[in-house]
Amino acid sequence: MPEGDTLFRTARTLERALGGQTVTRFETVLAKLARVDEDSPLAGRTVQRVESRGKWLLMHFSGDLILLTHMLMSGSWHIYRPGEKWQRHRSHMRVVIETAAMLAVAFDVPVAEFHTARSLERREGFNRLGPAPLAADFDAAKAIANLAARGDLELGMALLDQTVLAGLGNVFKSEVAFACGVSQFRRVSTLTPAQLGDVVRVAQQFLLANVTPASGHRRTTTGDNRMDENLWVYGREGEPCRRCATPVCRKKHIGDGRVSFWCPACQE
Numbered sequence: 001m002p003e004g005d006t007l008f009r010t011a012r013t014l015e016r017a018l019g020g021q022t023v024t025r026f027e028t029v030l031a032k033l034a035r036v037d038e039d040s041p042l043a044g045r046t047v048q049r050v051e052s053r054g055k056w057l058l059m060h061f062s063g064d065l066i067l068l069t070h071m072l073m074s075g076s077w078h079i080y081r082p083g084e085k086w087q088r089h090r091s092h093m094r095v096v097i098e099t100a101a102m103l104a105v106a107f108d109v110p111v112a113e114f115h116t117a118r119s120l121e122r123r124e125g126f127n128r129l130g131p132a133p134l135a136a137d138f139d140a141a142k143a144i145a146n147l148a149a150r151g152d153l154e155l156g157m158a159l160l161d162q163t164v165l166a167g168l169g170n171v172f173k174s175e176v177a178f179a180c181g182v183s184q185f186r187r188v189s190t191l192t193p194a195q196l197g198d199v200v201r202v203a204q205q206f207l208l209a210n211v212t213p214a215s216g217h218r219r220t221t222t223g224d225n226r227m228d229e230n231l232w233v234y235g236r237e238g239e240p241c242r243r244c245a246t247p248v249c250r251k252k253h254i255g256d257g258r259v260s261f262w263c264p265a266c267q268e
């Protein structure tokens with residue numbers, strides 16, 4: 001599943017492509033979206049801005065209309081010039097937003113809804129999002145308090161809980177725990193306030209490092225963009241820990257798609 005940095009970059013790319021432009025054509029195979037378009041057409045509206053919030057993507061149109069999408073495991077947004085060949089088959093298309101210069105195509109997005117500012121505030125799952133480290137108004141103290149309030153959870157579970165902190169997935173979860181020297185299997189209540197602060201600070205630092213104009217397409221937490229050098233532990237099962245050379249461990253959690261990587265010597 002794409003994590004917060006990927007969504008942030010997608011939003012930025014979409015905003016650069018479509019921001020300030022007038023929609024000339026809207027197309028969708030999703031009946032609920034089509035009905036809204038029939039009642040109050042997208043064509044003629046301006047794309048005001050595109051932003052991410054955790055793993056959600058919000059496209060704001062003039063006239064108080066917001067397209068909310070979530071990629072889950074399968075979805076993606078692509079940008080094309082008119083007439084350019086798509087990289088996915090048309091059968092995967094869910095939404096097309098076209099302007100005079102560009103079109104944005106959402107493929108296989110499992111969640112796509114129109115909202116007004118008010119209905120968005122009430123939207124289950126979105127209205128309880130925790131602070132997003134990539135948001136301009138990120139509230140680190142609130143994120144730390146949210147973590148502390150989930151003392152009964154394993155750290156790894158708490159970091160994936162989007163109501164605690166919005167935007168982390170399996171990769172950043174493992175990377176943050178490693179960088180902080182704490183096991184993601186520890187209950188949050190066993191962490192000191194300093195460790196909780198570290199976890200939130202590092203989570204923000206890692207996400208931010210991957211959305212700077214200079215950051216490449218390969219995600220990095222080590223600061224090295226080269227393949228096989230870019231992450232501390234994620235995807236490195238059996239390979240030597242970069243700090244102590246102990247083989248990195250991996251655990252696949254049954255049933256929920258979670259996977260964890262860690263160094264048994266560096267993290268406790």
Ligand SMILES: [Zn+2]
Nearest residue numbers: 241244263266
């Ligand atoms: Zn180690």
